[in-house]
Amino acid sequence: MTDPNLLPAPLRSWAENTLGALTAARRLPSGSSPATVWHVVRGSDNARFHLKTAPSPGAFTRETFAYRHAVPALGPGNAPRLVATSARHLAMILTALPGAPLTQVRLTEAALRTVHWRAGMLVAELHQAGRPTTTARREAAALVSRLADAAPRHAETAGDRLSAEDHKFVMVLADHLCVLDRLPLGFIHGGGIEAGLRWSGTARPALQDFDRARFAPVVVDFVHLAYGLWAERPRVRTAFFDGYGRTLGAEERQALRCLTGLHAVRSLAEGLVRADQVAVDSARTVLDRLKSEVGV
Template sequence: MTDPNLPPAPLLSWAENTLGPLAAIRPLPPGAAPSTVWYLVRRSDSARFHLKTAPSPGDFTRETFAYRHAVPALGPGNAPRLLGTSARHLALILTALPGTPLPQVRLTEAAQKTVHWRAGTLVAELHQAGRPTTTARREASAFLSRLADGWTRHIGAAGDRVPAEDLKFVMELADHLRVLDRLPLGFIHGRGLESGLRWSGTSRLALQDFDRSRFAPAVVDFVHLAYGPWADRPRVRAAFFDGYGRSLDAEERRALRCLTGLHAVRSLAEGPVRADKAASGTARTVLDRLKSEVSS
């Protein structure tokens, strides 16, 4: 009988052929990504790794591309290193990063400013990594429109869980998003940045989870930050952009408001389904603030 905590035998055999005999193997709790991840410890030197399987060939290809062509720009120790891939298993072997996921760390505002300044420098390096092909540039330019279409379909399906006034507001935001043009492009992280950041104290910050990375408008990477830690901490936001090396231009600021509003209404729609009153309360606060800004 197979152990449900272990990778399938062929996958485990490939991992040991790549790394050598393993002393410990355990599954990691499911995260925001749909990937399956195991924590590995090598017997010979106690080095730590992650074995990650992608949910689809497209996800595997995208993440492999990110680790080979963009992530090295972050520098040694600032992101996992890719040690091996298997298209047959849709699997990647990565070095395991030290530290604690940033959302689990309690920091003073002064420490948050330090962390977000460092995060800004990392994200700037990622956004500037590589040059998109003509096809990638075309897809990146259409990304916000596709994002607006997907979110409005999702929110429209929420029915009476979202007030009609909010639905009307978010549809207007989506319409604005579709006509924004010439936004600066970059190789984005594509997932909530905070969840991908790991903090080891002092100035050591690293970034992981590149399964949604792609060329797209750079502003997409700032939505979860604007919705979360920046919402009532303008100095933390300013520290990030000091590290990032530039401020958002007028079109990017409009795009960020639209994207943040869409995210808020989506959270408002999903909150009752998940019985998550805190998420619904945060969404309501963010949405009311955005509506007030627009009306003024």
């Protein structure tokens, strides 16, 4: 049986034809992205790269589009640089960023606020990058409706972990989401901003993993943060939006509440399928918090 941690020979051959001889190739642990990533080192100068294979043609197309048309707006050092792509292998070679994922770094409250203030500036640049085509604008506007339409399925999977009151609350969130039609659009990261942030010991974070990037209502990018970190540290949320350059409008705030609740239901359902009690408990906490906020 082939060792899944070894770089497959066809990929290594393509990478070496592009970069030159490699002296090391190490598969990285799975993160928030479903892609497979190897850390590779070029022998001639010890330069480090990531060789990334997308899980699907769609993910490959989204990420290569992002790196070519949106990510350059973030500026040098703020995101990986695309070196080469192979549609045959659904692969891309990216420059490797220094540091570690922000979620794995212990920071003081003050340092975390500073990092998120700078992250807000970075995300604002991404959201304003590029101009959507008519098709992309139509698809972006339809995304929120698709998320709302998935709510009954997730609620059914959650079964008796949702009370009748919970179920009604979730359906109200989904219905409300469908009538919010003036949400600002932009080019979003799509994969969870916090999970995509990388920190190297300076106040300036970098952003990676663009395989879910697309044009969409920008509020979608804030759901994972509202689901976790911002609920526990509201001053970090304030710092982020100070960097972002604006606060959310009234409809965006309503949309964020709805999207966070629907994300909780999805997380609850998926946690039950995986027998992940931590995910189930976190989702339950978020749902109860949202219900208390609206007086349910």
